[in-house]
Amino acid sequence: MARAVKRCGPLAEDAAFSGRKAFFVMHLIVITGFLGSGKTTLIVKLVKAAMQKGLRVAVVVNEIGEIGIDDQFMKKIGLNVWEILGGCICCTLAGDLVRTLQELQGNYSPDVVIVEPSGAADPGNLFSALGMSRIQFLTGTRRIALLDPLRMDMLMAVLEPLVTSAIRQADLILINKADIASPEQIEQTRRVAADTNPVPAVMVISAKDDLEPRVLSEILSWLT
Amino acid sequence: MADMILEPFAAHLFFAFPDPKRIEEWAEILMRFLETSAMLCRESGPCVIGHIKGLALLNGSRYVRVSVISPSLPAQVETNASGDLAEMTVTLNMLVYGLSKKCLDGIVKETATRPGTGWSGRVTVEPVAPTTTRNHPGHHHGC
Numbered sequence: 621m622a623r624a625v626k627r628c629g630p631l632a633e634d635a636a637f638s639g640r641k642a643f644f645v646m647h648l649i650v651i652t653g654f655l656g657s658g659k660t661t662l663i664v665k666l667v668k669a670a671m672q673k674g675l676r677v678a679v680v681v682n683e684i685g686e687i688g689i690d691d692q693f694m695k696k697i698g699l700n701v702w703e704i705l706g707g708c709i710c711c712t713l714a715g716d717l718v719r720t721l722q723e724l725q726g727n728y729s730p731d732v733v734i735v736e737p738s739g740a741a742d743p744g745n746l747f748s749a750l751g752m753s754r755i756q757f758l759t760g761t762r763r764i765a766l767l768d769p770l771r772m773d774m775l776m777a778v779l780e781p782l783v784t785s786a787i788r789q790a791d792l793i794l795i796n797k798a799d800i801a802s803p804e805q806i807e808q809t810r811r812v813a814a815d816t817n818p819v820p821a822v823m824v825i826s827a828k829d830d831l832e833p834r835v836l837s838e839i840l841s842w843l844t
Numbered sequence: 845m846a847d848m849i850l851e852p853f854a855a856h857l858f859f860a861f862p863d864p865k866r867i868e869e870w871a872e873i874l875m876r877f878l879e880t881s882a883m884l885c886r887e888s889g890p891c892v893i894g895h896i897k898g899l900a901l902l903n904g905s906r907y908v909r910v911s912v913i914s915p916s917l918p919a920q921v922e923t924n925a926s927g928d929l930a931e932m933t934v935t936l937n938m939l940v941y942g943l944s945k946k947c948l949d950g951i952v953k954e955t956a957t958r959p960g961t962g963w964s965g966r967v968t969v970e971p972v973a974p975t976t977t978r979n980h981p982g983h984h985h986g987c
Contacts (some may be wrong), residue, residue: 622980624967654893654894655894655895655913655939656893656894656911656913683937684850684852684939685852685853685854685937685938685939686852686853686854686937686972686973687935687937687972689897689898689899689935689937692899692901692935693899693907695911696901696907697905697907698905739894739895739939740850740894740939768913770913770914770917771914774892774914775892776928778848778892778941779892828922829922838941
């Protein structure tokens, strides 16, 4: 079921970004977050929960390394994974993402597609690219930012643009690693989120444990 | 951050021991390996570890997954496997801001031969051949 998407042309010349409008009836969930924030672990939980609801789910994984680890892991446990390797879908491979979504709709017809951008990607660029593609999803795109409270201090010191971009773009913020983060670290992360974008709901989770029903409901209820 | 390069490094690690080890022992070995690599990253110069991840795919749907995100934090390991194994192949992926691919290659090879880290077996490091990575210039990738 999995396939690799390799080719990519320059953004401006890409057919996927031409004037044609594409209408999709699948839902899109994009989960952003810095490297090591727990995106893959969360996605596995979400896919299983969505499948239990009888939904057909596909996962699109983008990794910028020379070899994909997350997609191999997801395939191993039986998820339907499409991988985009060799670059970043927030910029040079944005066209590949659009093409992958189009192909998914045509060949697999999922109810929901969960996209895991590379943790080094700038979510602002990614959503701009999706907007440029003129794809219209039936009920819009769920934008989830997954934050790592264990490293918030360090990340805000040296990689602030990536962190704040994810928060600004989000319509739901999940603070992960509640099982190992201190209350102070979680509170500090809440403050960063609120100072950057006070609009979205903020929930504290531990993605490696079972997700609470209220969290699953917040993420998945709009699908059914 | 603007000055920090990001050069992904990947390798296959072949671990071999004279006698089979339980999966729990393998988990400890892989955790120590990644934690040692993370520590050597910090000792190599200013850097930010995005992640260092390892994945071993075993028979059927079994796997061992290990990762570390900071030299100050313990590695995390997850597995659904059981039983004893004398050998294991692990795919390693390192995304570390501030350290070159050559440096990361050296760190992994040093980790594999570093005395006192507890794995008395043989570890062979085989870097994955570079591919063309189409990163845009400037903001986050830096390379």
